[in-house]
Amino acid sequence: xxxxxxxxxxxxxxxxxxxxxxxxxxxxxxxxxxxxxxxxxxxxxxxxxxxxxxxxxxxxxxxxxxxxxxxxxxxxxxxxxxxxxxxxxxxxxxxxxxxxxxxxxxxxxxxxxxxxxxxxxxxxxxxxxxxxxxxxxxxxxxxxxxxxxxxxxxxxxxxxxxxxxxxxxxxxxxxxxxxxxxxxxxxxxxxxxxxxxxxxxxxxxxxxxxxxxxxxxxxxxxxxxxxxxxxxxxxxxxxxxxxxxxxxxxxxxxxxxxxxxxxxxxxxxxxxxxxxxxxxxxxxxxxxxxxxxxxxxxxxxxxxxxxxxxxxxxxxxxxxxxxxxxxxxxxxxxxxxxxxxxxxxxxxxxxxxxxxxxxxxxxxxxxxxxxxxxxxxxxxxxxxxxxxxxxxxxxxxxxxxxxxxxxxxxxxxxxxxxxxxxxxxxxxxxxxxxxxxxxxxxxxxxxxxxxxxxxxxxxxxxxxxxxxxxxxxxxxxxxxxxx
Numbered sequence: 001x002x003x004x005x006x007x008x009x010x011x012x013x014x015x016x017x018x019x020x021x022x023x024x025x026x027x028x029x030x031x032x033x034x035x036x037x038x039x040x041x042x043x044x045x046x047x048x049x050x051x052x053x054x055x056x057x058x059x060x061x062x063x064x065x066x067x068x069x070x071x072x073x074x075x076x077x078x079x080x081x082x083x084x085x086x087x088x089x090x091x092x093x094x095x096x097x098x099x100x101x102x103x104x105x106x107x108x109x110x111x112x113x114x115x116x117x118x119x120x121x122x123x124x125x126x127x128x129x130x131x132x133x134x135x136x137x138x139x140x141x142x143x144x145x146x147x148x149x150x151x152x153x154x155x156x157x158x159x160x161x162x163x164x165x166x167x168x169x170x171x172x173x174x175x176x177x178x179x180x181x182x183x184x185x186x187x188x189x190x191x192x193x194x195x196x197x198x199x200x201x202x203x204x205x206x207x208x209x210x211x212x213x214x215x216x217x218x219x220x221x222x223x224x225x226x227x228x229x230x231x232x233x234x235x236x237x238x239x240x241x242x243x244x245x246x247x248x249x250x251x252x253x254x255x256x257x258x259x260x261x262x263x264x265x266x267x268x269x270x271x272x273x274x275x276x277x278x279x280x281x282x283x284x285x286x287x288x289x290x291x292x293x294x295x296x297x298x299x300x301x302x303x304x305x306x307x308x309x310x311x312x313x314x315x316x317x318x319x320x321x322x323x324x325x326x327x328x329x330x331x332x333x334x335x336x337x338x339x340x341x342x343x344x345x346x347x348x349x350x351x352x353x354x355x356x357x358x359x360x361x362x363x364x365x366x367x368x369x370x371x372x373x374x375x376x377x378x379x380x381x382x383x384x385x386x387x388x389x390x391x392x393x394x395x396x397x398x399x400x401x402x403x404x405x406x407x408x409x410x411x412x413x414x415x416x417x418x419x420x421x422x423x424x425x426x427x428x429x430x431x432x433x434x435x436x437x438x439x440x441x442x443x444x445x446x447x448x449x450x451x452x453x454x455x456x457x458x459x460x461x462x463x464x465x466x467x468x469x470x471x472x473x474x475x476x477x478x479x480x481x482x483x
Contacts, residue, residue: 049112112427114422124476225243268281268284319359324344398444
């Protein structure tokens, strides 16, 4: 190639570059040249990404783009500022809809859209009662390893416990509680082969261990008398914990021979060793407590929050955040990073940051909370409403700040329970007396909420698959998976 020709090519490409660069830069920042009006228009757009490929994206009823068989995301830009009706659709799936407010020179991201099949298909895990039964679901608890599922039902005053192996075709193991006994609560041990249960006997209580083979071992009841270890041997007479005065017991996670017992009479917490039938006082003047794998979190009668190791030898007092305390115990929660949240007797919510040893007080009337598996947020129930609170700054749109409170849905009727759904915790599953629903955690321009099932159900997360959950209506236990 001659030097003259090379110069022509060089200067031609340089001219194109000089002319095109400003146009590309303006276009990328949302500025579009209107040749007729001879001006630059400020535009905006949005990006959507779904769990499905081959989606159609429409704006104000006009299809803007369609992804390929392999494409899950689509960018729509050069939109004039203002409100637009956006639809993301695919045949056989419920359409995702939002009325977006297009902003000048901003691309808004909606990268966690779940398209729900119009025909919901559940997988039946087990049938626990006969057809035509009026059994109602009372509890649904999967073991930590997901190998066993406890389904509790009640019919005509009788409580039935069902141990189900989801991965097996074996018939569920049934344990019927005697007449007059009612299931209150249960917690799996870390191995997932036994449950520590609290059973109501009228106004009294009983605690027992339900083994995976169906054996139900009574540990303590209202008739029990537990000897108390004395610090010195000069006590005039032995002292005992009266079973009727026990209001709370939890089993130690690391050593199942030990139990933590709260005596409402003297407001002490005792560490009881079952094999020796011996109890030692470890905490005094306690209003509420909860044990975790590595510590005990407690609230004193005067409102202080404290930590103790599992032996009670090391105790640290944290803060006194003006908790409201009455006869209703506080509810204590912990996320996977060890951060603590407490709902006091009046429904007030408090956060305790263990790194800074500081507390944060939020508004009241909370009835339940659940930390998300990603540890970035927690869901809450407040009246008939489901919402979330950020516990960390968001690193992606909409870039919310720590402790930002978002109202997701007002059901207009009591919400029974809820769980987080999928790997990124972008959705929540909730139940009311009317059915099971899935809703978005992203509330910008309103949440998309879809009905999954109608009727009265209990739900539980699948420990082995964040994209799956269990549900029970008292007759059958099923699962639903959405990848």
